[in-house]
Amino acid sequence: xxxxxxxxxxxxxxxxxxxxxxxxxxxxxVFGIMNFINLAHGSFYMLGAYFAAAALARTESFLLAGxxxxxxxxxxxxxxxxxxxRRLYTRDHLDQVLATLGLIMFFNxxxxxxxxxxxVFTSQPAWLGGSLQFGDFSYPAxxxxxxxxxxxxxxxxxxxxxxxxxxxxxxxxxTHPDTVAALGVNARLLNTLLFSVGAGLAALAGWLVxxxxxxxxxxxxxxxxxxxxxIVIGGIGSIRGAFYAALLVGLVDTxxxxxxxxxxxxxxxxxxxxxxxxxxxxxxxxxxxAVILAVKPAGLFPVRR
Numbered sequence: 001x002x003x004x005x006x007x008x009x010x011x012x013x014x015x016x017x018x019x020x021x022x023x024x025x026x027x028x029x030v031f032g033i034m035n036f037i038n039l040a041h042g043s044f045y046m047l048g049a050y051f052a053a054a055a056l057a058r059t060e061s062f063l064l065a066g067x068x069x070x071x072x073x074x075x076x077x078x079x080x081x082x083x084x085x086r087r088l089y090t091r092d093h094l095d096q097v098l099a100t101l102g103l104i105m106f107f108n109x110x111x112x113x114x115x116x117x118x119x120v121f122t123s124q125p126a127w128l129g130g131s132l133q134f135g136d137f138s139y140p141a142x143x144x145x146x147x148x149x150x151x152x153x154x155x156x157x158x159x160x161x162x163x164x165x166x167x168x169x170x171x172x173x174x175t176h177p178d179t180v181a182a183l184g185v186n187a188r189l190l191n192t193l194l195f196s197v198g199a200g201l202a203a204l205a206g207w208l209v210x211x212x213x214x215x216x217x218x219x220x221x222x223x224x225x226x227x228x229x230x231i232v233i234g235g236i237g238s239i240r241g242a243f244y245a246a247l248l249v250g251l252v253d254t255x256x257x258x259x260x261x262x263x264x265x266x267x268x269x270x271x272x273x274x275x276x277x278x279x280x281x282x283x284x285x286x287x288x289x290a291v292i293l294a295v296k297p298a299g300l301f302p303v304r305r
Contacts, residue, residue: 004136004137005258007137007139008139009254009255009258010251010254011139011143011144011147012143012254013247013250013251013253013254014147014247014250015143015144015146015250016250016253016254017150017246017247017248017249018149018150018151018247018250019150019205019208019209020226020227020230020246020249020250021150021153021154021230021246021247022153022201022204022205022208023041023042023045023205023223023224023227023230024227024231024234024242024245025153025154025157025198025242025243026044026198026199026202027202027228028231028234028239028241028242029194029197029198029239030194030195031231031236032231032237032238032303033237034191035089036085036195037093037097037100038085038096038100038198039097039100039103039104039224040100040103040104040107041220042104042202042220042227043103043107043108043220044073044076044199044202044203044220045203045219045220045223045224046108046215046217046218046219046220047069047072047073047107047111047203047206048069048070048072048073048205048206048207049069049203049206049207049209049215050069050111050115050120050206050215051068051072051073051203052065052066052206052207052210053065053120053210054115055068055069056123062124062125065207066204066208069203069204069207070204070207071200072203073199073200073202073206074197074203075196077195077196077199077200078192078196080103081191081192081196082192085099085100086188086191086192089191104220108217108218108221111217112217115217118216119214120215120216121214121215122210122211122215123211124142125142128141128142128145129141132144142212143212149204153204157239158239158240161239169185170190205223206219226249226253226285229249229286229289230242230246230249231245231299232299233245233248233249233288233292233299234246234300234301235298235299235300235301235302235303236299236302236303238299238301238302240301241299241300241301241302244301245300248288249285249288252284252288253281253284256280256284256285257278257281257282260278260280260281260284261278264276264280
């Protein structure tokens with residue numbers, strides 16, 4: 001029983017880490033390479049979940065819902081970047097923060113107007129509704145699929161960044177943007193594509209998490225904070241850092257919430273421990289970030305410029 005709980009929480013931590021990686025990978029592309037602070041990144045996570053839920057209700061196809069969620073978020077991100085955000089690239093970071101904060105409020109109100117204030121619930125596909133048995137231990141197939149999907153996306157991003165011409169241009173534009181532009185590369189189009197891909201990754205996470213949590217207005221706000229913690233721990237602009245930091249944050253958060261109340265009961269009375277345990281568990285990832293930054297101020301895998 002004890003080991004079953006441990007392995008279950010371990011896989012839950014990895015699953016949370018994969019979702020955080022999908023969010024933080026897109027955010028670190030935009031923040032680390034384009035030097036643009038996009039606080040509305042969590043809104044594309046929310047919109048991807050809503051678009052997927054709406055498509056699932058009409059088509060009853062989980063895969064078509066995913067295409068609708070990811071494609072819809074990418075098209076919306078493309079339009080917003082072209083119409084509004086492009087003008088902010090050369091502006092101060094405070095202007096970027098205020099503008100994208102306004103987008104958060106705008107999108108939260110839009111989904112309330114379109115889908116209502118009540119949460120929207122989606123179901124898992126029937127072909128992923130069971131559990132996989134590992135000896136005496138079983139784990140939901142859907143959550144394992146999320147882990148596999150995250151690993152596949154991580155491998156795909158690695159190949160894209162390090163094995164293709166597009167990746168070479170992305171890496172070069174992060175360190176020598178003027179040189180890349182002088183070689184005839186359309187830097188504006190590259191930035192637009194990066195922004196859209198980042199939004200697509202966030203929407204992918206929103207689509208996958210829809211059957212696990214309720215889809216509701218503002219659901220992207222809290223995960224945005226976790227994604228920012230991930231990219232700070234991993235190193236701003238580092239996809240590899242985002243991957244490892246997301247796994248660490250997922251494990252620390254999940255294990256802390258599972259075991260911190262039990263640990264505090266060893267030192268305090270039960271009523272005090274029951275109140276302090278969850279509070280300490282919610283603080284663990286921020287304490288973890290503080291320790292990492294105290295040792296490595298630039299993060300675990302800082303980008304060399």
